[in-house]
Amino acid sequence: MKANQKLQNRIDKGYHICVGLDTDLNKLPENIKKTKNPLLEFNKRIIENTYDIAASYKLNLAFYEAEGIPGMECLQETLALIPTEILTIGDAKRGDIGNTSQMYAKSLFDHFGFDASTLNPYMGYDSVEPFLEYENKLNFILALTSNKSNKDIEKLVLHDGRFVFQKVIEKVKYWNKQKNCGLVFGATNSSELEENVNSFGKMPVLLPGVGAQGGSLEEVVKIFNRSENNSFIINVSRGIIYADSTEQFGKTARKKLVELNNEIEQLKK
Amino acid sequence: MKANQKLQNRIDKGYHICVGLDTDLNKLPENIKKTKNPLLEFNKRIIENTYDIAASYKLNLAFYEAEGIPGMECLQETLALIPTEILTIGDAKRGDIGNTSQMYAKSLFDHFGFDASTLNPYMGYDSVEPFLEYENKLNFILALTSNKSNKDIEKLVLHDGRFVFQKVIEKVKYWNKQKNCGLVFGATNSSELEENVNSFGKMPVLLPGVGAQGGSLEEVVKIFNRSENNSFIINVSRGIIYADSTEQFGKTARKKLVELNNEIEQLKK
Numbered sequence: 001m002k003a004n005q006k007l008q009n010r011i012d013k014g015y016h017i018c019v020g021l022d023t024d025l026n027k028l029p030e031n032i033k034k035t036k037n038p039l040l041e042f043n044k045r046i047i048e049n050t051y052d053i054a055a056s057y058k059l060n061l062a063f064y065e066a067e068g069i070p071g072m073e074c075l076q077e078t079l080a081l082i083p084t085e086i087l088t089i090g091d092a093k094r095g096d097i098g099n100t101s102q103m104y105a106k107s108l109f110d111h112f113g114f115d116a117s118t119l120n121p122y123m124g125y126d127s128v129e130p131f132l133e134y135e136n137k138l139n140f141i142l143a144l145t146s147n148k149s150n151k152d153i154e155k156l157v158l159h160d161g162r163f164v165f166q167k168v169i170e171k172v173k174y175w176n177k178q179k180n181c182g183l184v185f186g187a188t189n190s191s192e193l194e195e196n197v198n199s200f201g202k203m204p205v206l207l208p209g210v211g212a213q214g215g216s217l218e219e220v221v222k223i224f225n226r227s228e229n230n231s232f233i234i235n236v237s238r239g240i241i242y243a244d245s246t247e248q249f250g251k252t253a254r255k256k257l258v259e260l261n262n263e264i265e266q267l268k269k
Numbered sequence: 270m271k272a273n274q275k276l277q278n279r280i281d282k283g284y285h286i287c288v289g290l291d292t293d294l295n296k297l298p299e300n301i302k303k304t305k306n307p308l309l310e311f312n313k314r315i316i317e318n319t320y321d322i323a324a325s326y327k328l329n330l331a332f333y334e335a336e337g338i339p340g341m342e343c344l345q346e347t348l349a350l351i352p353t354e355i356l357t358i359g360d361a362k363r364g365d366i367g368n369t370s371q372m373y374a375k376s377l378f379d380h381f382g383f384d385a386s387t388l389n390p391y392m393g394y395d396s397v398e399p400f401l402e403y404e405n406k407l408n409f410i411l412a413l414t415s416n417k418s419n420k421d422i423e424k425l426v427l428h429d430g431r432f433v434f435q436k437v438i439e440k441v442k443y444w445n446k447q448k449n450c451g452l453v454f455g456a457t458n459s460s461e462l463e464e465n466v467n468s469f470g471k472m473p474v475l476l477p478g479v480g481a482q483g484g485s486l487e488e489v490v491k492i493f494n495r496s497e498n499n500s501f502i503i504n505v506s507r508g509i510i511y512a513d514s515t516e517q518f519g520k521t522a523r524k525k526l527v528e529l530n531n532e533i534e535q536l537k538k
Contacts, residue, residue, distance in 0.1 A: 022369070062365060062372035068380040069345070072338050095389065096331060096362050097416045097482070100291070103331035111337040120364065122391040122411060124418025142391060147366045149393025156436060157428045164433060167425060213366070 003115040003138035004179065006087040007056060007204055011231060014268070015055040016221070017260050018089065018206065019253075020237025021046065021078065022060040025067065031247045039067065039074040045250035046241055047081050050257050055233045056087035058206075059114075079112055089206070090114035093142065095127045102130035109134050116140060118184055118206070121168050122153075125175060135178045138204065143169050144196075146186025146209025165192075169199050182206060187215030187234060190223065197227040204231040211239035217260065221267040236260065272384040272407035273448065275356040276325060276473055280500060283537070284324040285490075286529050287358065287475065288522075289506025290315065290347065291329040294336065300516045308336065308343040314519035315510050316350050319526050324502045325356035327475075328383075348381055358475070359383035362411065364396045371399035378403050385409060387453055387475070390437050391422075394444060404447045407473065412438050413465075415455025415478030434461075438468050451475060456484025456503060459492065466496040473500040480508035486529065490536040505529065 023039050035041040047057070059078065064071040082088055090112060094104040108114045109131075116138035119128050131139045144154050144165040154165040172181050182204035185193060193207075205224075209215035217234060224232045240260075244252030292308050304310040316326070328347065333340040351357055359381060363373040377383045378400075385407035388397050400408045413423050413434040423434040441450050451473035454462060462476075474493075478484035486503060493501045509529075513521030 024372075060365075060369055060372075062363075062369045062376065065376035066372040066380065068376070069338060069341050072341055076338070093365055093389070094331075094362070096329075097414065097477075100329055100331045103293075103329075103335040107331065107334035107337070111335065120362070120389050120391050122389050122422050123414050123416055124421030124423070126416050126418040127414075145366065145392050145396075147392055147395050149395040152393030152440060153391050153433065153437065154393070156433060159426045159428055159430070161428070164422065164425060168422065171421060208366075 001085065002136045003087055004204070006085060006115060007138065007231065007233070010055045010086070014265055015053060015261060016233055016264050017054060017257060018056040018058050018233040018235040019046065019050050019054045019240055019257065020058045020060060020235045021241065022063050022237040023241070024063055027242055029245050029247060029249050037074065039071065040077050043074070043078040044081055046253050049250040049254040050240070051083055051086060053257055053261055054086065056089055057082055058089040058091045058235050061090060061092040076112060079114070087115045087138070089116040089118065089140065091118045093118050093120045095120035095123050097123070098126050098130060101127050105131045105134060109137055118142065121171070125171070128175065132175060132178060132180060135180055138180055138182055140182040140184045140204070140206040141168070141172045143172070143183045143185050144189050144192055145184065146188045146213050146215060150186065150189070166196065166199070169196065173201055173203070176203060184208065187217070187220050188213055190216060190219040193220065194223050197223055197229065200229055202229055202231065204233070205229065206233055206235060208235040210234050211236050217263060218267060221264055225268060270354065271405045272356055273473070275354060275384060276407065276500065276502070279324045279355070283534055284322060284530060285502055285533050286323060286526060287325040287327050287502040287504040288315065288319050288323045288509055288526065289327045289329065289504045290510065291332050291506040292510070293332055296511055298514050298516060298518050306343065308340065309346050312347040313350055315522050318519040318523040319509070320352055320355060322526055322530055323355065325358055326351055327358040327360045327504050330359060330361040345381060348383070356384045356407070358385040358387065358409065360387045362387050362389045364389035364392050366392070367395050367399060370396050374400045374403060378406055387411065390440070394440070397444065401444060401447060401449060404449055407449050407451055409451040409453045409473070409475040410437070410441045412441070412452045412454050413458050413461055414453065415457045415482050415484060419455065419458070435465065435468070438465065442470055442472065445472060453477065456486070456489050457482055459485060459488040462489065463492050466492055466498065469498055471498055471500065473502070474498065475502055475504060477504040479503050480505050486532060487536060490533050494537060
């Protein structure tokens with residue numbers, strides 16, 4: 001099934017929360033730390049408790065790479081636990097010259113089997129093109145990110161008065177010939193989201209930054225409600241997976257996800 | 270030894286060529302393909318034949334990640350083969366929000382033990398800051414890259430008439446409080462290099478793009494000769510490691526590196 005379709009199927013059910021598996025060995029419950037493969041055991045419990053009501057899973061590669069090769073093995077094993085009908089996003093923010101990006105695409109899509117990637121647009125079209133050649137995959141390209149320093153480059157003002165990130169959105173729309181591009185737009189930037197949401201067209205949008213980073217779920221949902229684009233997914237990592245540091249963390253993760261889903265349902269009415 | 274010092278020691282000897290270990294399983298000589306661990310065997314031979322006259326080694330993570338976990342094992346084993354006095358660059362072009370970049374830094378510097386990284390500046394200061402906290406390491410931040418699509422974002426014109434990449438250079442100079450920043454500047458952009466070289470200060474510069482990508486070694490060396498900055502390293506990957514597809518590839522790699530070193534020596538006279 002095409003990545004786009006997987007996402008749409010979940011959105012059609014009203015699910016907009018992407019569960020971020022930013023799994024950090026130091027933050028795991030004590031009973032999990034004692035297991036043979038703590039990262040994997042933790043992810044397994046989270047997935048078991050959320051897979052039927054999540055919009056997608058986003059695996060942040062940094063957290064797995066930080067554990068070296070055992071971490072990469074855990075990444076691979078985690079992906080195998082996620083039912084195939086759910087979109088999996090390899091959040092790696094890659095981007096390099098063509099022959100190198102081709103290798104990164106091969107790693108994320110062929111080797112690990114992710115449905116989607118996140119990409120950094122700084123190096124321009126030929127740096128993302130090898131990813132776009134995979135017509136059944138989906139590529140979320142950074143527009144305006146959720147961190148404070150987004151002002152440093154993304155919000156530089158161009159000669160025509162627009163911000164750099166607005167030019168990126170324009171370019172991504174142009175690059176989207178195969179309908180396999182999306183955008184990353186930080187939920188911490190609600191006024192910029194409101195101003196720019198209509199420039200996204202129908203492209204899927206991944207919004208990190210709700211919760212620990214201070215973005216508002218309510219504002220994001222209201223803004224998309226007023227737009228013609230329903231393909232938004234809000235990433236929540238710490239607010240779901242670390243909501244409870246006891247043995248009950250799996251059930252609590254589900255409870256938190258249910259609450260978020262309900263909140264969105266109410267806001268969409 | 271600090272990363273900066275490792276680099277300077279080699280530059281003081283007149284060595285400016287960074288050997289790029291973009292090792293691709295499909296491009297290896299037949300006799301190497303038959304060995305138990307072809308990627309590692311190939312790298313071993315290249316390193317044995319070049320370590321005493323190379324300025325540094327740059328390992329392109331994409332090429333190892335593309336082979337999955339065995340590839341990452343090879344990356345680790347390759348690093349163990351490089352003498353500790355030579356600068357090793359983990360070319361991964363990372364950059365993400367703070368807590369994620371911290372994990373990438375942990376992976377590259379603590380787990381793999383690289384001396385240096387390459388970073389993407391799009392997300393701004395807080396996305397590179399966790400790398401800059403490692404005061405003994407070195408971080409080459411993308412300014413103007415070697416690919417054609419560098420025009421898409423890097424060469425957008427700002428409201429003050431400067432290019433985005435020029436603003437990046439200004440910012441990196443400001444971020445360089447611990448003297449552990451450098452720049453990536455594509456050797457394919459010789460006119461831009463000439464115009465901007467004096468804005469680099471004394472920061473080390475990594476220049477990819479000579480050879481297969483069309484950049485001119487002669488122009489790069491002449492431009493730096495006219496500047497006050499001697500800390501430049503020119504990356505050559507394919508032109509050294511794939512110069513010969515026979516069993517003699519190791520000796521040929523050395524021969525090519527000697528030729529490049531001699532060419533630079535002549536140009537510096």
